[in-house]
Amino acid sequence: AQRVTQPEKLLSVFKGAPVELKCNYSYSGSPELFWYVQYSRQRLQLLLRHISRESIKGFTADLNKGETSFHLKKPFAQEEDSAMYYCARAGAGSYQLTFGKGTKLSVIP
Amino acid sequence: GAGVSQSPSNKVTEKGKDVELRCDPISGHTALYWYRQSLGQGLEFLIYFQGNSAPDKSGLPSDRFSAERTGGSVSTLTIQRTQQEDSAVYLCASTPGRNYGYTFGSGTRLTVV
Numbered sequence: 182a183q184r185v186t187q188p189e190k191l192l193s194v195f196k197g198a199p200v201e202l203k204c205n206y207s208y209s210g211s212p213e214l215f216w217y218v219q220y221s222r223q224r225l226q227l228l229l230r231h232i233s234r235e236s237i238k239g240f241t242a243d244l245n246k247g248e249t250s251f252h253l254k255k256p257f258a259q260e261e262d263s264a265m266y267y268c269a270r271a272g273a274g275s276y277q278l279t280f281g282k283g284t285k286l287s288v289i290p
Numbered sequence: 291g292a293g294v295s296q297s298p299s300n301k302v303t304e305k306g307k308d309v310e311l312r313c314d315p316i317s318g319h320t321a322l323y324w325y326r327q328s329l330g331q332g333l334e335f336l337i338y339f340q341g342n343s344a345p346d347k348s349g350l351p352s353d354r355f356s357a358e359r360t361g362g363s364v365s366t367l368t369i370q371r372t373q374q375e376d377s378a379v380y381l382c383a384s385t386p387g388r389n390y391g392y393t394f395g396s397g398t399r400l401t402v403v
Contacts, residue, residue, distance in 0.1 A: 190330075215391050225333075225381065227391040267333065276321045276340060276385060278392060282332035 183207055183272050187281035194258050195289045202253040202284050204242075204268030213271040214251040215278065216242055220264045228253075228266070238262070258288045292316075296382050296395035303372055303402055311367040311398045313382030319393070320386065324357055324367050327379040327397070336380075339365065372402045 184207040194200050206212055214231040229237045231244045231251060242253045251268060265285050269278040295314040303309050315322050324336040335349035339359040350356070354372075359365040369376055379399050383392035 217391075224396040225394040227393070230391055276387075277323070277335065277338050277346065279335070280325075280333040282330070 183209065183270060183279040185268050185270055185279050185281040187266075187268055187284045189284045190282070191285045191287065193287045193289060196260055197257050200253075200255045200258045200262070200286065200288075202266050202268075202286065204251045204253065204281060206249050206251065206268075206270050208249050209272065214242070214244060215269045215271075216240070216251075216253050217267040217269060217280075218264050219267070225267070258286075260288050260290055262286060263288045294382055294384055294393050294395035296380075296398050298398055299396065300399045301401070303400070305374060305402055306371055308368065308370045309372055309400065311369075311380050311382075311400070313365045313367070313395060315363065315365070315382070315384030316386075316393055317363075318386060319384035320362070321384060322359060322365050323383045323385075323392065324365070325381045325383065327381055333381070336367070369400075372400075374402045376400060377402045 186205045188203050216228040217225050218228045219225045229235050240253055240255045242251050244251050263286055265283050267283045268281040271278055294316055297312045301309055320341045322339045326334045326336055337350055337357045338346040354370045357367045377400055379397040381397045382395045385392050
């Protein structure tokens with residue numbers, strides 16, 4: 182079964198500090214990995230996809246196949262980054278996403 | 291439409307009643323999904339429609355839950371004889387392809403009293 186693990190339910194950092202939200206996935210061929218974000222009272226939205234190797238709102242995520250990880254990083258946290266973050270993966274040949282349970286990021290001013 | 295539209299946004303129902311939740315995906319998106327979001331439980335997959343293929347119903351928690359997608363567009367999720375444990379936010383999402391990720395609707399918050 183596909184699994185996505187986000188070990189931290191809650192992560193608190195000070196404004197300006199580096200942020201790393203952890204995500205590990207169960208090994209299965211070549212996964213497609215995503216990070217989604219949900220700001221307060223807003224809908225869940227795509228933050229970034231590993232396939233596009235992009236940086237969105239200062240966040241990056243590198244796929245590490247050896248460690249089966251896809252951690253989300255930002256060098257300097259901002260207050261507006263406070264939100265719920267979900268890591269997700271698509272199975273081989275499938276459109277269906279399996280989500281982690283999410284990490285709530287709280288940036289302290 | 292410009293995004294995924296869900297209705298109603300909120301629904302309060304009495305235990306034992308049936309409810310219907312509606313999702314209108316982005317035009318042209320062939321895949322449509324229903325998920326359930328509960329506090330502390332993350333997103334739980336319910337059902338998935340892809341084009342004209344038979345839906346993947348493997349995530350439906352009981353036979354009280356069913357869904358259909360008419361004309362490859364609008365989808366309705368039906369919960370019969372609602373129970374208190376059905377209270378959650380029901381999310382719909384659509385996508386044009388595997389590498390694009392999902393576009394989510396704003397959800398329907400269902401409260402069973």
